[in-house]
Amino acid sequence: MANNTESLYQKYISVFQKIADIKYASAVLQWDQETYLPKKGNDFRGRQIATLNETAHELFTDEKTGALLLELSGKNDLSDIQKRNIELSTEDYNRNIKFTSSFVRKMSEAINTSFHAWIAARKANDFKVFEKPLAAVIAIKREEASIIGYTGHPYDALMNDYDKGLTVTTVDALFANLRPALTQILDDISHKKQVNDDFLQQHFNKDAQWKYGMELLKKLHFDLEAGRQDISEHPFTTSFNSKDVRLTTRIDENDFSNMTWSCIHECGHGLYEQGLPAEQYGLPLGEFCSLSIHESQSRLWENNIGRSLPFWKKEYPNLQRAFPQLDKIDTMDFYKSINKVQPSLIRTEADELTYHFHVMIRYELEKKLIEGSLMAADIPAYWNEQYKNYLGVTVPDDKRGCLQDVHWSHGSFGYFATYSIGSLYASQLMLTMQKEKQISDEFNSGGTGLIFSWLQQQIYPYGRYYHSDALCKHATGEPLNAEYFIKYAKDKFSEIYVS
Amino acid sequence: MANNTESLYQKYISVFQKIADIKYASAVLQWDQETYLPKKGNDFRGRQIATLNETAHELFTDEKTGALLLELSGKNDLSDIQKRNIELSTEDYNRNIKFTSSFVRKMSEAINTSFHAWIAARKANDFKVFEKPLAAVIAIKREEASIIGYTGHPYDALMNDYDKGLTVTTVDALFANLRPALTQILDDISHKKQVNDDFLQQHFNKDAQWKYGMELLKKLHFDLEAGRQDISEHPFTTSFNSKDVRLTTRIDENDFSNMTWSCIHECGHGLYEQGLPAEQYGLPLGEFCSLSIHESQSRLWENNIGRSLPFWKKEYPNLQRAFPQLDKIDTMDFYKSINKVQPSLIRTEADELTYHFHVMIRYELEKKLIEGSLMAADIPAYWNEQYKNYLGVTVPDDKRGCLQDVHWSHGSFGYFATYSIGSLYASQLMLTMQKEKQISDEFNSGGTGLIFSWLQQQIYPYGRYYHSDALCKHATGEPLNAEYFIKYAKDKFSEIYVS
Numbered sequence: 001m002a003n004n005t006e007s008l009y010q011k012y013i014s015v016f017q018k019i020a021d022i023k024y025a026s027a028v029l030q031w032d033q034e035t036y037l038p039k040k041g042n043d044f045r046g047r048q049i050a051t052l053n054e055t056a057h058e059l060f061t062d063e064k065t066g067a068l069l070l071e072l073s074g075k076n077d078l079s080d081i082q083k084r085n086i087e088l089s090t091e092d093y094n095r096n097i098k099f100t101s102s103f104v105r106k107m108s109e110a111i112n113t114s115f116h117a118w119i120a121a122r123k124a125n126d127f128k129v130f131e132k133p134l135a136a137v138i139a140i141k142r143e144e145a146s147i148i149g150y151t152g153h154p155y156d157a158l159m160n161d162y163d164k165g166l167t168v169t170t171v172d173a174l175f176a177n178l179r180p181a182l183t184q185i186l187d188d189i190s191h192k193k194q195v196n197d198d199f200l201q202q203h204f205n206k207d208a209q210w211k212y213g214m215e216l217l218k219k220l221h222f223d224l225e226a227g228r229q230d231i232s233e234h235p236f237t238t239s240f241n242s243k244d245v246r247l248t249t250r251i252d253e254n255d256f257s258n259m260t261w262s263c264i265h266e267c268g269h270g271l272y273e274q275g276l277p278a279e280q281y282g283l284p285l286g287e288f289c290s291l292s293i294h295e296s297q298s299r300l301w302e303n304n305i306g307r308s309l310p311f312w313k314k315e316y317p318n319l320q321r322a323f324p325q326l327d328k329i330d331t332m333d334f335y336k337s338i339n340k341v342q343p344s345l346i347r348t349e350a351d352e353l354t355y356h357f358h359v360m361i362r363y364e365l366e367k368k369l370i371e372g373s374l375m376a377a378d379i380p381a382y383w384n385e386q387y388k389n390y391l392g393v394t395v396p397d398d399k400r401g402c403l404q405d406v407h408w409s410h411g412s413f414g415y416f417a418t419y420s421i422g423s424l425y426a427s428q429l430m431l432t433m434q435k436e437k438q439i440s441d442e443f444n445s446g447g448t449g450l451i452f453s454w455l456q457q458q459i460y461p462y463g464r465y466y467h468s469d470a471l472c473k474h475a476t477g478e479p480l481n482a483e484y485f486i487k488y489a490k491d492k493f494s495e496i497y498v499s
Numbered sequence: 500m501a502n503n504t505e506s507l508y509q510k511y512i513s514v515f516q517k518i519a520d521i522k523y524a525s526a527v528l529q530w531d532q533e534t535y536l537p538k539k540g541n542d543f544r545g546r547q548i549a550t551l552n553e554t555a556h557e558l559f560t561d562e563k564t565g566a567l568l569l570e571l572s573g574k575n576d577l578s579d580i581q582k583r584n585i586e587l588s589t590e591d592y593n594r595n596i597k598f599t600s601s602f603v604r605k606m607s608e609a610i611n612t613s614f615h616a617w618i619a620a621r622k623a624n625d626f627k628v629f630e631k632p633l634a635a636v637i638a639i640k641r642e643e644a645s646i647i648g649y650t651g652h653p654y655d656a657l658m659n660d661y662d663k664g665l666t667v668t669t670v671d672a673l674f675a676n677l678r679p680a681l682t683q684i685l686d687d688i689s690h691k692k693q694v695n696d697d698f699l700q701q702h703f704n705k706d707a708q709w710k711y712g713m714e715l716l717k718k719l720h721f722d723l724e725a726g727r728q729d730i731s732e733h734p735f736t737t738s739f740n741s742k743d744v745r746l747t748t749r750i751d752e753n754d755f756s757n758m759t760w761s762c763i764h765e766c767g768h769g770l771y772e773q774g775l776p777a778e779q780y781g782l783p784l785g786e787f788c789s790l791s792i793h794e795s796q797s798r799l800w801e802n803n804i805g806r807s808l809p810f811w812k813k814e815y816p817n818l819q820r821a822f823p824q825l826d827k828i829d830t831m832d833f834y835k836s837i838n839k840v841q842p843s844l845i846r847t848e849a850d851e852l853t854y855h856f857h858v859m860i861r862y863e864l865e866k867k868l869i870e871g872s873l874m875a876a877d878i879p880a881y882w883n884e885q886y887k888n889y890l891g892v893t894v895p896d897d898k899r900g901c902l903q904d905v906h907w908s909h910g911s912f913g914y915f916a917t918y919s920i921g922s923l924y925a926s927q928l929m930l931t932m933q934k935e936k937q938i939s940d941e942f943n944s945g946g947t948g949l950i951f952s953w954l955q956q957q958i959y960p961y962g963r964y965y966h967s968d969a970l971c972k973h974a975t976g977e978p979l980n981a982e983y984f985i986k987y988a989k990d991k992f993s994e995i996y997v998s
Contacts, residue, residue, distance in 0.1 A: 028531060
């Protein structure tokens with residue numbers, strides 16, 4: 001590489017790492033806000049986060065940054081990796097310069113307000129407390145969509161933030177395929193004897209749950225010297241670099257499942273973040289591919305592994321040691337209980353099948369909010385109606401209805417579809433891995449070491465090098481194919497629901 | 500006020516609050532580093548903090564900031580408060596423009612390295628692990644002193660950071676007066692019967708200590724909705740605004756005193772930070788006066804209140820409820836035990852009298868390091884020799900010797916004298932308050948509400964409006980006068996050591 005290119009590329013690294021430092025500092029402040037911030041600190045914290053976001057944005061959209069990227073784009077003596085970084089940073093730059101600093105600040109402050117309103121609304125169990133701050137966020141997101149621009153649906157512009165190239169056309173088609181397939185499986189199940197899960201709703205001591213969750217994280221390869229777990233209102237994963245990945249969980253003393261599978265879910269996210277290449281810190285190739293791939297990682301560990309029979313055959317005795325109240329429940333009954341299929345109110349607690357209906361409801365709802373055909377005030381009624389339509393359940397109150405997810409309060413519109421898509425990717429990855437005898441043998445005896453190694457080789461190190469579908473093709477030989485998930489679901493649930 | 504002045508002043512507020520946002524964000528990252536940061540996250544955290552410090556510095560030292568301050572300095576239609584803000588910001592600006600951004604970054608990175616080396620050195624109980632990173636910090640602090648400039652001693656330049664106007668000449672004179680007075684009191688005590696404190700070195704359960712510490716904070720008026728307490732290696736207080744003040748403590752299960760009085764000490768700092776005017780966020784009048792005044796607040800609560808007989812007459816039954824192992828110890832014996840005077844190794848655990856010798860040793864040592872007459876490598880030998888001279892004790896190892904304080908690892912050179920000066924201020928404030936009958940009556944029956952109110956009126960709201968001595972004069976009618984402390988000490992200890 002010519003000296004000039006080398007020094008230009010070094011300059012690029014230095015600028016982008018500086019921007020990353022500020023963005024990740026903002027992430028630390030947000031993490032703290034959801035875990036440890038004293039109540040009265042909200043307002044100043046909001047402006048501190050807004051200033052950091054604005055500062056990072058200013059630095060990123062500086063004309064000098066653009067000129068540097070342009071100059072590097074013309075260089076032929078960059079490595080493949082370097083070229084891809086410049087290409088992606090240029091894409092990001094072109095997207096970011098569309099936003100003024102004041103727009104970024106406005107967004108950041110509106111989100112801060114809406115997050116606290118969401119917390120308050122949940123406490124009051126009243127959507128009205130959240131309505132106005134949410135309406136403000138929706139207005140800004142609509143503005144964002146029109147600033148970004150789109151050819152099809154305005155919602156495409158927002159989904160792009162979570163999975164580049166994802167469109168309403170694609171997702172509509174995917175869901176149109178998935179919904180009848182799921183309905184068919186659910187219909188089959190409905191003729192079988194329902195499984196019993198009463199014993200999961202006993203009292204499970206809080207400290208014992210926390211301790212068990214921490215043990216699970218260790219067993220599932222999460223590096224606690226490069227990350228930690230804390231408690232928050234809504235479980236999430238955030239990362240300040242691959243050596244400092246933070247998970248959160250929540251504990252319900254009357255429902256052991258809540259903590260356990262949210263812990264495994266976030267662990268899946270955390271493993272991906274810890275596996276990203278540290279030497280690419282601050283550059284696109286040090287960042288995750290897409291939210292769909294991120295969710296494929298969380299759903300893979302949560303469901304394909306964490307609700308599998310082989311895993312619990314090995315792990316169940318440990319669980320019983322931690323919670324002797326399960327002593328009289330055998331492994332098979334436990335396994336069935338954690339896979340009980342039943343339409344329900346809360347997405348994060350839903351079974352693997354009806355889960356997708358929760359996602360479809362949100363997806364349809366968000367599309368309407370962003371295209372402007374539904375107002376914030378109409379959310380509860382629409383929500384409750386859709387839960388009736390899709391799941392046949394009656395929503396008793398806002399907390400168990402349209403106030404259950406943190407996403408909107410964070411300004412995350414366009415996110416939800418990635419949960420379903422992630423689940424589809426997860427099954428495709430898992431069934432591909434299981435074609436390798438060693439992996440399959442280990443997994444069948446409850447081990448996950450080789451699965452982790454495979455992901456460490458096939459998924460984590462690539463960062464944003466590939467888009468979702470290309471990464472999927474690279475790892476499995478073909479792009480996203482929902483048939484893998486449908487096969488997985490049919491096989492699994494026909495064994496659980498037998499008579 | 501003319502419209503032009505008003506809008507210029509608003510611009511000043513907006514610039515300085517933005518700088519404050521970034522500085523306080525850096526403080527959040529530092530707080531996290533000492534409380535929750537996973538081990539492997541150190542390196543990236545170091546560069547993130549360095550970037551924030553550099554960014555705040557660049558914003559502050561921007562020529563536009565200077566021009567704005569200059570323009571506002573010429574305005575006659577500012578209020579007194581506004582004028583004082585501009586005056587102090589101008590002082591800060593003139594000090595800060597002496598430093599290049601790369602110097603600020605170099606300092607920040609050296610401090611990050613030395614902090615982690617200090618932690619490692621304490622673990623290894625070996626000063627050598629800390630020596631080189633410390634030497635690097637000292638070199639930078641010497642450079643800093645020469646960049647700032649000084650007329651007397653280079654150490655003056657550094658002490659100025661903690662208490663504007665403080666000089667080696669002043670402190671030398673103060674200590675030359677204090678040392679013989681203390682020696683006299685100690686000599687008197689040495690002829691009396693030593694008090695017994697064996698019962699303090701029992702086993703005190705960690706969780707019970709934590710719980711008791713939290714109760715103390717509430718009783719001592721710390722607002723836990725505008726702050727919190729966590730655990731760290733070395734107790735400290737930090738603040739991100741007056742609505743978010745963070746204290747830390749540490750717990751030794753075999754020494755109940757360690758947690759209790761560090762908790763009260765940090766609480767005193769915390770009350771001051773919570774009492775600063777929130778509406779002056781980011782401006783000098785929203786900042787504390789000086790470290791000497793800050794320490795006067797911590798030492799006042801720790802010693803003048805927290806080691807007083809009236810306080811414990813009221814509080815002791817609560818303590819006994821928390822720790823039944825103290826059931827057989829009566830209040831007077833407990834009171835004496837927590838005021839036992841005995842030369843010792845650890846500053847933060849020292850009694851109120853010999854404490855000042857710990858400070859004098861560090862003060863003399865730092866002067867030598869900064870003037871270049873002592874090298875980092877020579878610290879342990881010098882330290883141990885001075886502990887022999889001043890306190891007559893033999894230092895058994897580095898952990899109980901020159902590795903005990905976090906300050907140097909943070910680059911805080913010039914800080915220690917403020918602990919002694921703070922103690923002197925504390926006694927002067929306390930004896931002044933006690934002249935008011937209501938305050939005195941309440942305090943004599945173990946209450947602290949009126950003391951807190953007095954501080955809320957006389958100290959907290961002024962921010963940096965006055966320098967230390969002027970604030971002292973404003974609150975007590977005269978500048979610093981060590982005789983208050985000497986009288987307090989004589990009276991108190993002649994009652995504790997009677998025969």
